[in-house]
Amino acid sequence: MSTVILLAVTGLALGALYFLIAAGISLAFGLMHVLNFAHGAFLTIGAYAGYLVASGGGDVGTGRFVLMLAAGTLAGALAAVVTELLLIRPLYGNTHAQLLVTVGLSLALVALIEELAGSDARGYHSPGWANATTEIAGSAIRGSRFLAIGVAVLVLAALVVFLRRTRYGLIIRAGVENRSMVTALGIDVRRAFTLVFALGGAAAGLGGVIAGSYFGQVEPRVGTGLFIYALIVIVIGGLGSLTGTAVAAVLVGLLQQFLNYYAAGVGDLSVLALLALVLLARPAGLFRSTAS
Amino acid sequence: MTQSQPKKAALGPAALGAIALAVAAVLPLIPVGVKGIMPGPFSTAGTLQLLAVCLVFGALALTYDLVFGRAGLLSFGHALFFATGVYACNIAIVHAGLPFVPAVLVTLVVGAAVAALVGALSLRVKGIAFAMVTLAFAQAASVLVLLNPGHYTGGEEGLGLDATAIPRAFVGVVNTRNLYWLALALLVLVYAIVRWTARSEPGRAAEALRENEQRATVLGIASFPVRLLLFTVAGTLATLCGIVYLLAIGSSTHQVTDSHFSLTVLVMVVLGGLGSRWGVVVGGVLYHFLDDRLSALATTAFVQDLPAVLRAPLSQPLFLLGVIFIVVVLFLPGGIAGAFGHRTHQAAAIEGLLGRFRRAPKPG
Numbered sequence: 001m002s003t004v005i006l007l008a009v010t011g012l013a014l015g016a017l018y019f020l021i022a023a024g025i026s027l028a029f030g031l032m033h034v035l036n037f038a039h040g041a042f043l044t045i046g047a048y049a050g051y052l053v054a055s056g057g058g059d060v061g062t063g064r065f066v067l068m069l070a071a072g073t074l075a076g077a078l079a080a081v082v083t084e085l086l087l088i089r090p091l092y093g094n095t096h097a098q099l100l101v102t103v104g105l106s107l108a109l110v111a112l113i114e115e116l117a118g119s120d121a122r123g124y125h126s127p128g129w130a131n132a133t134t135e136i137a138g139s140a141i142r143g144s145r146f147l148a149i150g151v152a153v154l155v156l157a158a159l160v161v162f163l164r165r166t167r168y169g170l171i172i173r174a175g176v177e178n179r180s181m182v183t184a185l186g187i188d189v190r191r192a193f194t195l196v197f198a199l200g201g202a203a204a205g206l207g208g209v210i211a212g213s214y215f216g217q218v219e220p221r222v223g224t225g226l227f228i229y230a231l232i233v234i235v236i237g238g239l240g241s242l243t244g245t246a247v248a249a250v251l252v253g254l255l256q257q258f259l260n261y262y263a264a265g266v267g268d269l270s271v272l273a274l275l276a277l278v279l280l281a282r283p284a285g286l287f288r289s290t291a292s
Numbered sequence: 293m294t295q296s297q298p299k300k301a302a303l304g305p306a307a308l309g310a311i312a313l314a315v316a317a318v319l320p321l322i323p324v325g326v327k328g329i330m331p332g333p334f335s336t337a338g339t340l341q342l343l344a345v346c347l348v349f350g351a352l353a354l355t356y357d358l359v360f361g362r363a364g365l366l367s368f369g370h371a372l373f374f375a376t377g378v379y380a381c382n383i384a385i386v387h388a389g390l391p392f393v394p395a396v397l398v399t400l401v402v403g404a405a406v407a408a409l410v411g412a413l414s415l416r417v418k419g420i421a422f423a424m425v426t427l428a429f430a431q432a433a434s435v436l437v438l439l440n441p442g443h444y445t446g447g448e449e450g451l452g453l454d455a456t457a458i459p460r461a462f463v464g465v466v467n468t469r470n471l472y473w474l475a476l477a478l479l480v481l482v483y484a485i486v487r488w489t490a491r492s493e494p495g496r497a498a499e500a501l502r503e504n505e506q507r508a509t510v511l512g513i514a515s516f517p518v519r520l521l522l523f524t525v526a527g528t529l530a531t532l533c534g535i536v537y538l539l540a541i542g543s544s545t546h547q548v549t550d551s552h553f554s555l556t557v558l559v560m561v562v563l564g565g566l567g568s569r570w571g572v573v574v575g576g577v578l579y580h581f582l583d584d585r586l587s588a589l590a591t592t593a594f595v596q597d598l599p600a601v602l603r604a605p606l607s608q609p610l611f612l613l614g615v616i617f618i619v620v621v622l623f624l625p626g627g628i629a630g631a632f633g634h635r636t637h638q639a640a641a642i643e644g645l646l647g648r649f650r651r652a653p654k655p656g
Binding site for chain 1: 366419424425428432435439559605614615622625
């Protein structure tokens with residue numbers, strides 16, 4: 001029983017990480033059909049930004065950790081905005097070229113981080129409570145797992161409120177539904193898109209610091225590794241559907257953790273089998289009735 | 293096709309191709325090198341091995357162009373079929389104890405089956421979603437290789453090739469020139485098959501589907517089987533490239549299953565010029581050559597003595613290649629072939645594909 005709970009909480013936390021990176025990709029794709037391959041690199045940038053703040057002085061307290069979270073979020077958002085303005089914007093309406101340009105960016109950013117920070121993994125600073133364990137029904141669970149789940153739930157709630165309650169949220173929801181109609185009504189979807197891209201980058205950057213405390217270390221390819229599973233989550237959940245992304249993230253995280261318990265790698269493969277099943281049964285994903 | 297072509301140059305593309313091939317064929321006999329660019333004289337084993345791998349990547353880029361350039365399918369899973377060649381052939385020899393030729397044949401069948409399976413699943417979604425799904429399936433190879441079930445793949449350490457099982461002509465440093473010629477033969481063979489496939493009925497149908505799927509479908513072209521056929525042919529050819537790569541390198545290592553490698557195949561093709569056959573070959577050859585030589589450059593005293601701002605980017609070939617790629621996508625969408633102004637119908641098709649302008653559909 002204790003193992004089941006341990007695996008369930010760890011799986012939920014992994015799903016939370018997937019959600020933090022997938023949410024931005026899914027929204028950007030839903031709105032403008034832009035698939036950002038550098039999104040994983042944004043997560044890595046956020047993780048290293050947090051690392052830099054932490055290495056300023058000795059042990060990390062909760063205050064310092066909040067600063068790390070803020071630095072990661074900010075760095076992710078900044079990277080996203082710069083990317084959108086310099087590389088995505090000149091290629092609007094050209095989804096293939098937009099994708100290609102982010103492929104190049106992803107390769108270049110990972111190489112640059114490897115050069116600046118070294119390609120080896122570095123230990124990540126977290127406050128004491130993130131590494132301390134809590135007993136739940138006999139299983140010892142680390143604080144960083146609850147942190148990941150809590151942060152992802154907060155981000156999901158904030159995104160839902162933003163999409164449902166604000167004017168920009170309304171434009172984004174309408175744009176995902178039918179972009180040409182929104183444009184015909186005289187609303188500039190592009191500005192909303194820059195905002196979506198920045199929010200996605202912020203979530204990924206925040207996810208970077210969370211990933212650092214979850215894995216206990218950071219390395220230059222952490223984001224690109226998570227990125228592939230985030231793509232699987234998005235396809236399973238249904239392109240452009242935030243609810244679908246959240247549900248699929250939990251599903252994939254749990255499946256991966258539970259089956260990896262029996263043998264490392266089995267869970268990863270079963271996630272791909274799940275993807276194949278979804279493609280056969282519902283190619284549009286679990287939460288979308290029509291294909292994009 | 294050939295009727296009333298306007299006379300432009302003294303040498304047609306066919307003659308230029310024949311000259312390039314002749315030069316490439318006699319290269320291993322030349323005992324001089326290009327100082328500062330080549331690692332040594334052309335006839336030395338180190339240079340020949342580098343050039344052999346360059347040629348294999350040229351061939352691999354050609355097979356990918358059949359999928360992306362011709363059929364317009366943005367696949368990120370092409371490296372999976374290459375990796376299948378690299379691993380399946382080695383496993384068939386080392387673990388199943390097959391002789392070389394049967395091992396190659398079995399590997400090609402496996403490669404075709406994997407390509408058909410991945411294609412059949414992935415083609416259920418279109419466009420960018422297809423890109424996502426193919427990348428995900430390519431990840432399966434990476435997981436499997438590192439999982440190392442039954443110690444078949446060798447995991448992180450890789451799997452060495454059993455030199456006694458392969459033809460003697462390809463074993464040993466003195467025979468590197470044979471490997472080079474083998475790679476050149478592979479390139480010629482792949483070129484011929486890709487050209488034939490592209491001009492066949494399914495090849496043309498795939499092109500029509502790329503240009504305007506709705507119109508082509510109304511004309512009675514079934515999109516799924518046509519695309520699956522091209523995807524499978526290209527995947528099988530990529531498996532063949534993987535087998536030659538295995539001979540040239542002498543081992544199977546997990547780098548060929550890495551998601552980064554999937555991306556670099558795409559970079560080769562776009563760099564060379566999507567849809568231009570000679571362009572993508574140049575792209576593949578140049579990509580690996582730059583990757584290798586830039587790594588060598590990074591360790592020279594010249595680069596090590598540079599100030600940190602300049603040294604950092606120069607020490608990372610992938611950084612430079614990534615930046616070059618971004619510049620090409622932004623400012624030179626036709627790649628190297630486009631820069632030379634060869635506006636063949638393929639070159640125009642690239643721009644159609646990259647959405648630079650929309651052409652009226654070709655008659656016929």
